[in-house]
Amino acid sequence: MSETTKDLYTENMIINMGPSHPVTHGTVKFLVTLDGEKIVDMKVDIGYLHRGFEKMCENSTWEQVMPFTDRLNYVSPLINNVGYALAVEKLIGIDVPERCKYIRVIACELSRIADHLTNIAASAMEMGAMTAFLYFVEAREFIWDLIESFCGARVTTNYVRIGGLKNDLPDGFKEKTLHALAEVRKFWDDVNKLLTKNRIFIDRVRNTGTMPPEEAISYGFTGPCLRASGVPYDVRKAHPYLIYDQLNFDIPVGEQGDNFDRYLVRMEEIIQSTRIVEQALEQIPKGPINICSPEYRWQPKEAVYDKIESLIFHFKTVVEGIKPPNGEIYFPIEAANGELGFYLVSNGGGKPYKCRVRPPCFPLTAAMPRMVKGGFIADIIPTFDLINMIGGECDR
Amino acid sequence: MKKSNTLKRLTEKFPNSIIETHSFRSDDTAVVKKNDIMEIFTFLRDDPDLLYNFMMDLTAVDYMGDESRFEVVYHLYSLKFNTRIRIKAKVAESECSIDSITSLWASANWFEREVYDLYGIHFNGHPDLRRILMYEDFKGHPLRKDYPIRKRQPLIGPIN
Amino acid sequence: MIADLIETIAKILFVFGINMGFFSPILGWVERKQSAVMQDRVGANRADIMGYKAIGLFHPIADAIKVMVKEDFIPDGANKIFHTLAPFISLTCSIVTFAVVPFGGQYEIFGHKVNLVIANLDVGILFVFAFASLAPYGAVLAGWSSNNNWSFLGGMRASAQMLSYEVAMGFTIIGVIMVFGSLRLTDIGMMQEDFFRWGIFLQPVGFILFLTCAIAENKRIPFDMPEAESELVAGYFTEYSGMKFVMFWMGEFLEIVTISAIVTTLFFGAWHLPFITDADLVNFFSFAGQTGSNFLAILVNVATFLMKVIFFIWLQMTIRWTLPRFRYDQVMKLGWKMILPISLINIFITAVIILV
Secondary structure (H helix, E strand, C coil): CHHHHHCCCCCCCEEEECCCCCCCCCCCCEEEEEEEEEEEEEECCCCCCCCCCCHHCCCCCCCCCHHHCCCCCCCCCCHHHHHHHHHHHHCCCCCCCCHHHHHHHHHHHHHHHHHHHHHHHHHHHHHCCHHHHHHHHHHHHHHHHHHHHCCCCCCCCCCCEEEEECCCCCHHHHHHHHHHHHHHHHHHHHHHHHHCCCHHHHHEEEEEEEEHHHHHHHHCHHHHHHHHHHCCCCCCHHCCCCCCCCCCCCCCCCCCCCHHHHHHHHHHHHHHHHHHHHHHHHHCCCCCCCCCCCCCCCCCHHHHHHHHHHHHHHHHHHHHHCCCCCCEEEEEEEEEEEEEEEEECCCCCCCEEEEEEECCCHHHHHHHHHCCCCCCCCHHHHHHHHHCCCCHHHHH | CCCCCHHHHHHHHHHCCCEEEEEEEEEECCCCCHHHHHHHHHHHHHHCCCCCCCCEEEEEECCCCCCEEEEEEEEEEEECEEEEEEEEEEECCCCCCEEEECCCCCCCHHHHHHHHHCCCEEEECCCCCCCCCCCCCCCCCCCCCCCCCCCCCCCCCCCC | CHHHHHHHHHHHHHHHHHHHHHHHHHHHHHHHHHHHHHHHHHCCCCCCCCCHHHHHCCHHHHHHHHHCCCCCCCCCCCCCCHHHHHHHHHHHHHHHHHHHHCCCEEEEEECCCEECCCCCCCCHHHHHHHHHHHHHHHHHHHHHCCCHHHHHHHHHHHHHCCCCHHHHEEEEEEHHHHHHHCEEEHHHHCCCCCCHHCHHHHHHHHHHHHHHHHHHCCCCCCCCCCCCHHHHHCCCCCCCCCCHHHHHHHHHHHHHHHHHHHHHHHHHCCCCEHHHHHHHHHHHHHHHHHHHHHHHHHHHHHHHHHHHHHHHHHHHHHHHHCCCCCCHHHHHHHHHHHHHHHHHHHHHHHHHHHCC
C-alpha cells in the first residue's frame, strides 16, 4: 500500500455536509476533510436553530418560560416541562402532591419512549432500513395519542405547571395506556428482529463512533451514550427525584461504547420505561394534583371567580409572575438524551434573572469529531444519529 | 449550617482563594478568585476523596452593576461519591478573561465557546475560541443584560 | 425475408412495449405499493381521474406529466454534453440487454419458424455482460460532469462498486456456462426443459452469488452506496431533474427487470413450466390446429416467463425494503473477499463434478 501510493499526489477534499443535507436535518453543519472516503478532519458548526431561549426566559415571567421549554427537545417536550417545573419548585422550596408526582413520572417515561423510538427509527432510516423507521414511527403514534389525550397537544405539550399540572389524567387512561404499551412492544419486537441480529446493521454500527469511558466522562457524556460506554450513571438512580426511588427498573449498560451499544441501550430503555409506566399506573394514588399555595400555583377558576383573595393572587401572579426567593439552584433530571440540568438564578423578582439549560446533546455533538475521525464518511451517519442531537436543545 | 465535606476540604486547601461558600437548597457553592481556578479544579478532579470527574455545566451570569460584573459558573459532579459542587469565579468587566479549563475536561471546549459567544468573556488558552451559536459577523454579546432584547442585527448575505 | 422482418419487428415491439410501456411505469407504482404494504401504510392513492383512484394506478401517469413539464436543470460549471449523455447511457444499457433474453421456445406459425428471442446471438451471455459493463459509464459520467462534490463521490463509488461486482458476476456465471456448455441464452433455456436440469439445482451457490452481484450492479439497497441518500444526498444524480432524472430512475427499474429475466433464464428454467415440455404444450393445444396450437403455446411460454420475472422483481423489492445499507468498504470486502473466492471455488467444484 504505502509503496505504491508513496509517489501518488492526492489532495484532500473539503466538503460541506449540511446544514441542508439529509443526515443533518438542517440543524448542524459538518465541514469534513476527506481523503478518499476517510475522514481526516471534521469541524462541527451549530447554532442554526438558536432562538435565544435564555434571553427570552430572562424577559418572561417564571410561568411563561414553560412553553419555551417545549421547544428545547421537541421530541420529548414533557421531560423538559417536568425538569423546569422541578427546578423552580426546588428554588421556591415546595413539594408537589403525590398524585402529581406519579403523573409527571408517567409523562416523563412516555416521552422517553417516544424519544428513543424516534431516535432509533431515524437512525435506521438513514442507514437505509426504511421499514424499521415506519414501524417505530407508527409505535410512536400510539404514545403521542396518549400524550394528546391528557394534555391536548402532541408535540408542544405545555402540560406541567410550577407546583402542579395543567389538568388531571382523563378517564380510562390506564386501560388506554396499557393497550398502547402492548402495541409498542409488538413493534419493538418487529424492529428487534429486523435490526438487532441483522448482520448488515451490526456491521454498520459495531466499532464505529467508539468512545472509551474515561473520554466519555471527560467529554461530558450523559444518558444512553454514557451508559453505552459502560458508566452506569443515571440521574434517576443517582439523585432520585419525583418517585423514581419507589419504582423498580434497571439501567442498561453497554460494554464497548460504540454505536451498536448505544442502539442496544436505547432499545432496552424503551422496555424499562414501559415497566416504569405500568408500575406507576398500578400505584398511582388519588388526590389533588396541585399544591395549595396561591402565591405560586393558580387557584381553580371557580375560586378565582368567587373569592376576592384568590382573584388578587391570580392577578398578582399573572401580572407580576410568581416570586421565588433570592438564590440560585441547579437541578438535573434524566432526559431522554442524558442529564438535562436547569441552573436558575432568582433575584426575588417575577422573572428569572438567569435560566440556563444544560443541554445533554451539546457535549455529545461537541465530541463528534473525536468519534468519527479516522472513520469513513458513512460512519458519520450512525454516529450522528445515535447521539441523537436535537437542534432545539443543542442550539436553544 | 454544617459544611459539606467538599467545601470543608476546599477551604482548608485554598484558604486564600475561596471568597465565600454557601449551600442554598443544599447546593454546595464556592465563590473563588478567578486566578486560582486551575489549581482548584485540578485538586477537585484529582483528589482521591473528591474525584469530581464530570464537568457538567459551564455558564456565566451577568450581574450588571456589581463591582465585578460577571460570574463564570461551573457545575461539577463526582461519579464515585455522587456529589455535586458549584464553583463560581468572579470576572470583572475591565479584565474580562479567565483561564480555560479545556485541558482538564474536553467538555469545557464548547461550553467556553458558548460563554465567549454570549457573554464575551475571554478564555485564556482555549484552543479554538470562536463564536458557536451566533454567526461570525454578529455584533455584541446577546446574553449581557445591556443587550436589548428587541435589538436587530444587520442582515448578512452569503460570504461570496 | 419479409416474414423475418415482420417477426423481428413484432418481437422488438413486444419487448420494448412490455418494458417501456408496462414495467417501467408500473414498477414505480409497485415499489410504492409494496413498500406501503410492508410498512403498514396506504401508499400512493391521491391521483384521480374524475374521482376514480384505481388504487393509485394513475400515479405513473401523473408522474410522467410532472417530469415532462419539469425544468431540465444543468448546474453551473457542469459539462453539458456529458451531463446530458449520462442518463442516455444508463437507460440504453438496461434496455438493450433484452435483445438476447429468450422468452419462449421455437414454434412454427403459418409455416414460419419463430424463435422467441430478438437476437439469437451465439455469445448472448457475453452480450449481457458487455452492456452491463457499459452501465457504470452512465453513473461515472453523471457524477463527474455534475460539478458537485456529492455527485463526484457517488460516481467514484459507483465505478468502483460496479467494476468489482462485474468481476465477481463474471465468475459466478462461468459455473452455469460450464454445466450447460453454451453461451447462447436460447440453448441454456432449451436445456432446462427437464425440471431437474434447472439451473437452480445444478448451480445453487451460483444462483445466490449471481443474484447478490446483480443487485449490487443495480445499485439498490443494500448496495445503494452510489446514491446513499443520507450520506451523499443522492449520489451521482444529485444534480439531475426532470426527464433526465427519470431516465436514471427508469434505467434502474428496467435493470430490475433485466436481472429478473436473466436469473429466470439461467437458473429458473427460462420459459418452461415444471414437468411440461414445449412439445407437450403444442400437443395439449392440438385442438386449435397447427398454427393455433403453436400460438397458444407461445402465449403460455411468455406468460410463464413473465410470471417468473415478476416473482423475482417482487423478491428484489422485498430485499430493498427490508435491509439497511452496507458501508462502502464493507461492500468492497464482500465483493472481493467473499463472493469472488466462493465463486472460484464454485467453478472448481463444478469442474470436478463435470469431469467425474
